[in-house]
Amino acid sequence: MTWRNVMIKDGDYLRLKLDNLEIEKGGQKFSIPLSDIATITLEGNILTLTTKLLAKLAQHNIAVIVCDNKYVPCGIFMGFGQYHRTAKRNLEQVAWSEKLRNEVWTEIIRQKLSNQRAVLIAHDADVERIDKLQELIEHIQLADATNREGHAAKVYFNSLYGMKFTREQDCLENGAMNYGYTIIRAYMARLVTSLGLIPTLGVFHRNEFNSFNLVDDLMEPFRPLMDWYILEKILPNYPKYLTWEARCKLIDFLNQPYFYRGKKTTIDLVMLDYVNSFIKVMKNENLSELTEITLGGIARCMRN
Structure with a gap:
């Protein structure tokens, strides 16, 4: 392993x-x-x-x-074609119905927004903003047709970093998030390709210039976990800039403990299970099989 x-x-x-x-x-x-x-x-x-x-x-x-x-x-x-039944899996992936893709994307966004709300609760955000995020979660439509994700992002980041904060700013918070998200993306890309999936063929992301549309779909619920990790472990200890030690700490996110299905495991193994559960959903059309990614899974372990 x-x-x-x-x-x-x-x-x-x-x-x-x-x-x-x-x-x-x-x-x-x-x-x-x-x-x-x-x-x-x-x-x-x-x-x-x-x-x-x-x-x-x-x-x-x-x-x-x-x-x-x-x-x-x-x-x-990274390598390609290493999965023993790549062609079979590719044909299955191409055959996924639009209805199923939309249902899966709806669940992915629900998990992401639920984790963002949990981050706000953990960091004592205003109750009104926490309630606003809950309202957005409750009004997610199929395939997030009304872009509740975009509305939630503004509420979420302004609650954490102030009303003037934007994701385009050149600042430590954005630097840490950009670095951390890239680490998640790289590892998710490794899992997607090693399990025989086509990384360009996404569930929601369909940018013709993006080689990792599916990767960007599947990493969404893990972004708030990285946000929480940055708030807990990076910003308090490295307040000025991303030092070598801080960057190593961000990479070590993948090895962080996670409480999952009654036992302690690590984030990288949870990501593997998540991709496997996604494949099962797309083959069996049973949305309940998709692994539930929660902030509590990592917060419970790291605070004990």
């Missing part, structure tokens, strides 16, 4: 050695079994790696996240 999310800063050289990732830095060498690795995040402008290693990473379904010179993730490398 993969469980490591590796971050490499200004390493000199990466190579494959006997099914291990070998990292050479400052004259020292470190080895990590590929079978342990889920994602690798690369920072720095002088790092070199071999095509032989890249091929092996793709075969192990390891997502490689590349950061720009401002340490912001800007690209993802």
Whole structure:
């Protein structure tokens, strides 16, 4: 089972050695079994790696996240076609009905907004704003035809960060969220491709220029969990800018404990179960099979 999310800063050289990732830095060498690795995040402008290693990473379904010179993730490398019945699953995915897609998207948005409301409650937002979010949840229509998600986003972020806050601002809060969402997106992309799904064919997102429409659909309920994690673990401890330690902490979100179905697990495994449950729903047309993602699942574990 993969469980490591590796971050490499200004390493000199990466190579494959006997099914291990070998990292050479400052004259020292470190080895990590590929079978342990889920994602690798690369920072720095002088790092070199071999095509032989890249091929092996793709075969192990390891997502490689590349950061720009401002340490912001800007690209993802991953394998394709590794699932043993990719063609069969692709045909199933293409055959999903529009009605079922709309029902699934409605449930995804309901979960996202419910988690946003839970974040507001956890951080003592105004009762009126919490009630407003509840009202928006109760009035979600099929496929969110009236865009309750968009209305909720304004209420949500203004409640957390002030009435003048927008997601376009250049600030620590947005920097942390953008970085954190990219980590979730990369891992979700890894799961989607490793389970034989077509990442471009979304449930709701259908942008012709987006290679990860389905990924962007499925990650929605996890965004508020990352928001809560940033409010709890990042902003209080790294109040000025996203340091190396803060970025490592954001990547470590995937390893955070989660209380799920009566037992303690981790976020990355919950994400895997979520994608598998989504596949079951789309095959069996039983919406109740979709895993319920809640803020309480992570908050309960991390506060105990």
